[in-house]
Each structure stands twice: as C-alpha cells, then as structure tokens.
Amino acid sequence: MNQLPLNQRVCTPCQIGTPPLPPAEVEAQLLQLEDWQHQEWLLLRKDYEFKDFAAVMTFASEVARLAEAENHHPNIFIHDYRKLQLTLQTHKIKGLSDNDFILAAKIDQLPKP
Incomplete structure (x- = not known):
C-alpha cells in the first residue's frame, strides 16, 4: 500500500480484471476524505451547495480541469441551479479503486467559490 497521502498521489491507469477495493479498504480510505x-461499495458520492449557479459552474470547471490532469473522470450532476453532486467509480472494474480516492482527495483541496 502506498504511504503517501492521497492528495499527493497520482492516478494510474487501471487494468480490466483488477479487483475493486474490498469494503475494509474503502472504509479506511474514506477516513482520509x-x-x-x-454507495454499496461501488462508488463514492459527495453533495455540494453553492451560493449561485455561477459558483457551481466555476467549481465544476475546476473539477473538470483536475479530472483531465489525472485522467480519471467523475460524473458531475448539477441540479436546482446551485447544487452539485459528484460521483466517482472506476468503470473498468465496476467498483472503487485507489484512483477514486486520489481524485476525491484532490477535489477536497479545490477552493470553493
């Protein structure tokens, strides 16, 4: 297991056939976020509420920039004009990998507009 903090690690391509993280590892890594x-050990979710639509879009753009840099992409849902929900899952393995936690930790460091 890598000892660097999640926000200092880099997402690496996941291979088909790699097993998803077991529940105990998911729980341990969640403590760092x-x-x-x-959600059922299959994906990570976080909900945000912003002051207005412009703030939502600013934050979503920063998440997109970060996701491109890490080559690991969340689902971004904008609803009720000032709410945003992010979900992360490693689609190749139909579950959670270290990459999901790495990106979540980096998203946590983004400034909130």
Whole structure:
C-alpha cells in the first residue's frame, strides 16, 4: 500500500480484471476524505451547495480541469441551479479503486467559490 497521502498521489491507469477495493479498504480510505460517502461499495458520492449557479459552474470547471490532469473522470450532476453532486467509480472494474480516492482527495483541496 502506498504511504503517501492521497492528495499527493497520482492516478494510474487501471487494468480490466483488477479487483475493486474490498469494503475494509474503502472504509479506511474514506477516513482520509471530507464528507464523501460510498454507495454499496461501488462508488463514492459527495453533495455540494453553492451560493449561485455561477459558483457551481466555476467549481465544476475546476473539477473538470483536475479530472483531465489525472485522467480519471467523475460524473458531475448539477441540479436546482446551485447544487452539485459528484460521483466517482472506476468503470473498468465496476467498483472503487485507489484512483477514486486520489481524485476525491484532490477535489477536497479545490477552493470553493
């Protein structure tokens, strides 16, 4: 297991056939994140609320920039004009990998507009 903090690690391509993280590892890594939750051990989710639509879009753009840099992409849902939900999952393995937690930790460091 890598000992660097999640936000200092880099996402690496995941291979088909790699097993998803087991529940105990998911729980351990969740302790390093701010307000993220797992859904049935298959994905991570975090909900945000902003002051207005422009702030939502600013934050979503920063998440997109970060996701491109890491080559690991969340689902971004904008609803009720000032709410945003992020979900992360490693689609190749149909579950959670270290990459999901690495990106979540880096998203947690983004400034909130």
